[in-house]
Amino acid sequence: MNLTVVTVMILLPMLAAYLAVVVALDCRYHPFTKAIIIPDDNHAPGDSDADTLVSDQGTHRDRIKTLAVGLLVALGMSLILFGMTHSDSLGPILDPIVKLFDRLGPSAVAVVVVMVTMVSLTQSILVAQIWFTWPRAILVSMALLVAVMSWVLFDNWITFNMVSLLICVASTVIFQQRMSFMKLFTILLVLAFVYDAIQVFVTGSMIEYAKDLRPVFGADPRQFSKPGLLVAPADLSQLTPEKYGMLGAGDVMVFGLLAIATARYSRRLGAQLPVVLAFAGFAVSMLASFTVNWLFDSPQPATIYIVPLTALPVIIYAKRHGSYDQLKIPFYEGVASRGF
Numbered sequence: 424m425n426l427t428v429v430t431v432m433i434l435l436p437m438l439a440a441y442l443a444v445v446v447a448l449d450c451r452y453h454p455f456t457k458a459i460i461i462p463d464d465n466h467a468p469g470d471s472d473a474d475t476l477v478s479d480q481g482t483h484r485d486r487i488k489t490l491a492v493g494l495l496v497a498l499g500m501s502l503i504l505f506g507m508t509h510s511d512s513l514g515p516i517l518d519p520i521v522k523l524f525d526r527l528g529p530s531a532v533a534v535v536v537v538m539v540t541m542v543s544l545t546q547s548i549l550v551a552q553i554w555f556t557w558p559r560a561i562l563v564s565m566a567l568l569v570a571v572m573s574w575v576l577f578d579n580w581i582t583f584n585m586v587s588l589l590i591c592v593a594s595t596v597i598f599q600q601r602m603s604f605m606k607l608f609t610i611l612l613v614l615a616f617v618y619d620a621i622q623v624f625v626t627g628s629m630i631e632y633a634k635d636l637r638p639v640f641g642a643d644p645r646q647f648s649k650p651g652l653l654v655a656p657a658d659l660s661q662l663t664p665e666k667y668g669m670l671g672a673g674d675v676m677v678f679g680l681l682a683i684a685t686a687r688y689s690r691r692l693g694a695q696l697p698v699v700l701a702f703a704g705f706a707v708s709m710l711a712s713f714t715v716n717w718l719f720d721s722p723q724p725a726t727i728y729i730v731p732l733t734a735l736p737v738i739i740y741a742k743r744h745g746s747y748d749q750l751k752i753p754f755y756e757g758v759a760s761r762g763f
Contacts, residue, residue: 425657425668427655427656427657427658427659428655428656428657428667428668428713429655429668429709429710429713430655431655431656431659431668432653432655432668432670432709432713433705433706433709433710435584435588435653435655435670435675436591436653436670436674436675436678436679436705436709437702437705437706438588439588439591439592439595439653439675439679440595440675440678440679440682440683440702440705441682442588442592443591443592443595443596443599443679443682443683444679444682444683444686444698446592446596447595447596447599447683447686448683448686448687448690477752477753478603478748478751478752479602479603479606479751479752479753480603480605480606480609480751481751486609489606489609489610490609490613492610493609493610493611493612493613493614493617494613494617496610496614496618497613497614497617497618497621498617500614500618501617501618501621501622501626501628566589567589570582570585570586570589571586573585574586574650575647578640578641578642578645578663579640579641579662579663580638580640580654580655580656580662580663580664580667581662583638583640583648583650583654584653584654586650587650587651587652587653587654587672588653590650590651590672591653591672591675591676591679592679594672594676595675595676595679595680595683596683598676598680599680599683599684600680601753602753603684603750603751603752603753604684604685604687604688604734604737604750604751605738605750605751606751606753607680607681607684608681608684608730608734608738611677611680611681611726611730611734612730612731612734614726615677615724615726615727615729615730616727618726619724619726619727620724622724623722623723623724629724630722633652633669633671633722636648636649636651636652637669638650638652638654640662640663640664640665641662641663651671651672652669652670652671652672653669653670653672653675654667654668654669655667655668655669655670668713670725671725673726674725674726674729677726677729677730678705678729678733681701681729681730681733681734682698682701682702682705682733685697685698685700685701685737686698688737688741688746688749688750691749692744692746692749696740697737697740697741700736700737700740701733701734701736701737703736704732704733704734704735704736704737705729705732705733707732708725708728708729708731708732708733709725709728709729711728711732712725712728712729737750738750
């Protein structure tokens with residue numbers, strides 16, 4: 424087990440989660456689209472009184488619904504990934520769709536695509552005009568431009584990770600949910616175990632997909648690998664390493680979502696310790712994952728370690744300090760009614 428790889432694989436996701444938390448704590452839900460947006464002022468989003476009244480895990484039926492959501496998402500993602508790695512098996516399924524498009528003709532298909540695109544762009548422009556300031560828009564655009572251009576011009580693991588980190592942070596902020604810590608934890612726990620069990624230990628699709636995403640540095644001619652993961656070289660002095668550890672963007676997003684939920688809980692309590700415990704739990708989860716991988720020489724789905732070991736320290740803290748009920752209360756209830 425290479426300690427350099429383990430250290431980098433702990434620090435990079437922590438950096439992504441920290442950036443996601445910083446952005447997310449300054450986010451609002453748009454009252455009409457319900458999308459996550461960044462406000463045009465510096466007023467921090469507080470929690471309304473309504474936040475402390477309604478639990479989304481209050482009944483047995485609620486818990487069953489939460490488990491069902493996690494299971495359905497896991498099965499859906501499993502089917503998508505299986506289809507991506509076994510494209511030949513999709514022929515009979517896609518054939519009717521292809522025939523439908525042939526019947527409609529390219530003009531009808533083009534009209535539908537243009538209409539959907541225009542509606543999406545109009546909504547994005549309206550939200551941006553209302554909720555984005557020009558300085559923030561310029562800052563984000565410049566950061567994206569610098570990262571992408573660096574990746575295009577310089578072929579090494581640092582520029583590759585820069586783009587991957589931006590993707591992880593942006594995806595985490597976009598996909599953060601309007602739900603309680605416990606509901607998020609339950610869904611992610613079911614998702615992690617079912618999805619990883621299917622894709623790693625049953626179909627092996629995750630391993631095949633990881634091989635397809637595996638970047639190649641220093642190739643001639645240049646190979647533009649998809650920045651869908653973070654990499655950590657065994658030797659930091661090598662900018663184009665052949666041997667390195669990898670962590671999928673999905674694993675980073677899962678940790679980021681839990682970190683955001685923990686940060687909101689910490690804000691309510693006015694205590695920083697839960698966030699520290701969550702980040703420490705993540706470090707332990709990565710150590711556990713790499714240790715099992717090293718001992719058994721077998722690829723490990725990191726999410727099955729990340730979810731419980733990140734969330735359980737926070738849950739234990741809440742139990743011991745009498746604030747467990749706060750973990751079952753959704754964040755930002757009533758925000759739209761306040762005009763944000």
